[in-house]
Amino acid sequence: MYVCMLYCCETQLLVTIQDLLFHRDKHVFVDMAILDFSKAFDVVPHRRLLVKLSLYGINGPIIRWIEAFLTDRVQRVVVEGFRSPEGKVLSGVPQGTVLGPLLFLLHTNDLQSVITSQIRLFADDCLIYRPIRSSADCEAGPAKGFGFSGAME
Numbered sequence: 001m002y003v004c005m006l007y008c009c010e011t012q013l014l015v016t017i018q019d020l021l022f023h024r025d026k027h028v029f030v031d032m033a034i035l036d037f038s039k040a041f042d043v044v045p046h047r048r049l050l051v052k053l054s055l056y057g058i059n060g061p062i063i064r065w066i067e068a069f070l071t072d073r074v075q076r077v078v079v080e081g082f083r084s085p086e087g088k089v090l091s092g093v094p095q096g097t098v099l100g101p102l103l104f105l106l107h108t109n110d111l112q113s114v115i116t117s118q119i120r121l122f123a124d125d126c127l128i129y130r131p132i133r134s135s136a137d138c139e140a141g142p143a144k145g146f147g148f149s150g151a152m153e
Helices: 002-025 038-043 046-055 060-070 099-113 135-139
Strands: 030-036 073-075 087-089 118-122 125-131
Touching (some): 002 118, 002 125, 046 099, 060 099
Antiparallel strands (some): 030 125, 073 087, 118 125
């Protein structure tokens, strides 16, 4: 799996560099937004994720198992032997598990369908960019400029 992830990230990086050099050679400016999803693992809405999984065809005992994996979890902090009270975990996918990153990827899988700009996904990072072809491109706000649908604003 590590080799695949490394290869996928390297490929994304090479394609991105090729795109940027192409635009540079044409003297075209490029707007770019770099998003860090590292904390996003903690805020994935469980219900929305489960609905998406069922749309992908994951149903029956598997979806119930995933629901049990996500819900009814608690967490606490221990510092120098002192324990905080337990707190119920209301959202997010567990990090440090094999299933957590896969669930996060399934949650963000449709990102490309709501953004009209170029998008490159690197594990927990996202790169969105678009060439500036006219003055109207410069005047568009960030959400409109990168082609976010109304659902994302």
